Amino acid sequence: MKQNTELLALAYYEVSLETGQLRANFDELNAFYRWQSEGEAVSLFLRTQSNGSISRHLESVFSPMFIRFLDVVIQEGCLLQFGRIIQELRHLCIQNNKLIRLRIETAEPLSTAAQERILESIQLSDDQWLDVSFEIEKSLIYGIRVFLNQAIYDMSARAVFNQLEERITV
Secondary structure (H helix, E strand, O other): HHHHHHHHHHHHHHHHHOOHHHHHHHHHHHHHHHHHHHHHHHHHHHHOOOOOOHHHHHHOOOHHHHHHHHHHHHHHOHHHHHHHHHHHHHHHHOOOOOOOEEEEEEOOOOOOOHHHHHHHHHOOOOOOEEEEEEEEEOOOOOEEEEOOOEEEEEEEEEHHHHHHHHHHHO
C-alpha cells in the first residue's frame, strides 16, 4: 500500500507544480483530512459514495482538481491511508525545497513581536512557504533551538557550555 500512496502523492505533486497551485492544493489536502477526521459518517460515505448531499458539500468546498484526485484515491482503495498521502506530499515538498519546515524551541514562550521578527528575517522565493511552530521545551535552561527542515541550530545554554568545554579540553 505504501507504493500506492507514494505514487498518488507524487502524481498530485507533479500536477500541482504544473498548474502552479502546489501551496493551495497542499492546503486543500490538509483541510479535507481534518474534515474527514471529524466523523466516521463522512468516512463511511466516502467509502460507499452513496450520499449526494455530502458530495454537493465537497463540490462547494473543494476544487474540481481535488475532487478528481479524491476519486482516484477512492478507486485505488487508499482513502484510509489519506494521512500517509499527505505525509508523502509533505516529504516531497520539503525535499524539493518548496515547503520549509521551521520549528523553534525555547525555554520560555516567545513574545508575538519576537516571533514576528523571526518570521520577517526569513526570505522565501515565490514558490516556497513556511510550516512554522513555536514550542516550549522544558529541558532547555536558556536559549533557543531551531530546526530548519533537516538542519538543527542549537543555541541553548547546554550547547554553549558543551562548546566551551570542548575548547577548554582541546
